[in-house]
Amino acid sequence: MKAGLLATAPGFEAADESSRRDPPLIRPEKLQAFVDPLPIPPLAKKTGTRPSPTKRSVQVPYYRLPIHEFACKVHRDVPATRFWGYGGSMPGPTIEVRRGEEILVEWPNELPRKHFLPIDNKIMGAERDKPEVRTVVHLHGGRVPPESDGYPENWYESGKSAIYHYLNDQDAALLWYHDHAMGINRLNVLAGMLGLYVVRDVLEDSLNLPKGGQEIPLVITDRMIREDGQLHYPVSRRPGGIWVPEFFGDAVLLNGKLLPYLDVEPQRYRFRILNGSNGRFYHLALSDNGPMQQIGTDQGLLSAPVKLSLLTIAPGERLDVVIDFADRAGETIVLQNDAVGIMQIRVGRTRVNDPSSLPQKLRPIPKVLESAAVKTRRLTLDEVDTILDDPMVHLLDGKRWHEPISEKPALGTTEIWELVNTTDDTHPIHLHLVRLQVLDRRSFDVPAFLYEKKFKYTSEAIPPDANETGWKDTVRAAPGAVTRIIVPFDGYPGRYVWHCHILEHEDNEMMRPYEIVKA
Ligand code: C2O
Ligand code: CU
Ligand code: CU
Secondary structure, eight states, X not given: OHHHHHHHSTTHHHHOHHHHHSOOBOOGGGSOSSOEEOOOOOBOOOOEEEEOSSOTTSEEEEEEOOEEEXXXXXXXXXXXXXXXXXXXXXXXXXXXXXXTOOEEEEOOBOOOSSOSSOOOTTSTTOOTTSOSSEEOEEEETOOOOGGGSOOTTOOEEXXXXXXXXXXXXXXXXXEEEEXXXXXXXXXXXXXXXXXXXXXXXXXXXXXXXXXXXXXXXXXXXXXXXXTTSOEEOOOOSSTTOOOOSOOOOSEEEETTEESEEEEEOSSEEEEEEEEOOSSOOEEEEETTOOOEEEEEETTEEEEEEEEESOEEEOTTOEEEEEEEOGGGTTOEEEEEETTEEEEEEEEOSSOOOOOOOOXXXXXXXXXXXXXXXXXXXXXXXXXXXXXXXXXXEEEETTBOTTSOOOOOOBTTOEEEEEEEEOSSSOEEEEESSOOBEEEEEEEBOHHHHHHHOOXXXXXXXXXXXXXXXXXXXXXXXXXTEEEEEEEEOOSOOEEEEEEESXXXXXXXXXXXXXXXXXX
């Protein structure tokens, strides 16, 4: 992708107007590595109870997570960084619930009225007539009624608030909440507006997986950080342009820390990993190439563990991974991304008795049969190239956000969506509300399709990887391929969205509304 490369290529920073005035970016490789312990985000505490919106006689837990400005240190030797986030930490406090336990969360917007990151008023939804600072919270992976889903246009400004109702009627899984405000979502999430949300259930309890101090959340976000400690977001070099097609920072933060270390005992640990980055994909491995057992994906446990030494994770995706350090007493291992160390793991010397287990059967995942689908939609992922002063945009099915809703699945029915990726990028495609299964991926002749309107497959259909065979909510649509997903549209009737989870794409038209209609 030409423009994307340009925007992030070395040397770009020097030409970037704002960075000429701003202090230079820190180079993580120049910092002392592994001097800060990995922070664990605090658990959200309920502030009381309130009547359930649906059953007034029932009191449900009430949480309040104000969105405001705070500062925290990403590294011992870097001055404190300003963040905008939930409840005073980046990532925000982790909300933990049991399956079926209803909760209410209030999300007050207590932010300043001026944004500190570069807003592009030419982007749909971020025009000059809109307040600069707006938020709306989405629970990614949550089976949430439309009023509480955080529809991108339901943003509210500083001084306003919203109370959302989460019913948690879904399998145990690692979900996450994050900002979804139309046209500035990439900036808000980068500023720190994200946090974890864990759903637990009895099936998961029965497996006796590592828990407590042996269950480690790991939120991975890359950032550009200046020598004064402040976040940087680049602007386009195009005359008058601001929006850039993708963001990649050199500073990879784990739970908000740069190059942290983690002390572990020689026993099993369960890592709950979220890629909360705007655009970066990670390829995670241990420096000793040791095995990792992936036990779950976006929407919860797989049917059986999958042994891997390399884990790929796209923006928005989650991984549930067990690593056994029993044979590595006294060793130091480094968690790497593309061979670059991002966290040190120090294994204690004294053997311990590990009470946890790693069952070979986790939970049954019935395969949704293609014959169950009542409809197949072919939806293109397109790149519309730069013309004159307009930067390129990515579109879904050739349509912009404001065009009439074209995807209207009936509640309770199953559909197959064929994501025809005509671009050179992998786009992580996410559907709100529902969970999906990946059917297959198959290459096709892109030029023939684009220029001759002829559709021709050029390979056999490749089934999903073993670690993609569980329930997902975000799927990597490979370049030059058709990725087929099967989706039961269960939940609630109403308006939701589907979009690319590269936030720069999402903010600039690679998002579409869809509507679940009553059957
Ligand atoms: Cu993770 Cu529409 O979002
Ligand atoms: Cu979502
Ligand atoms: Cu994309």
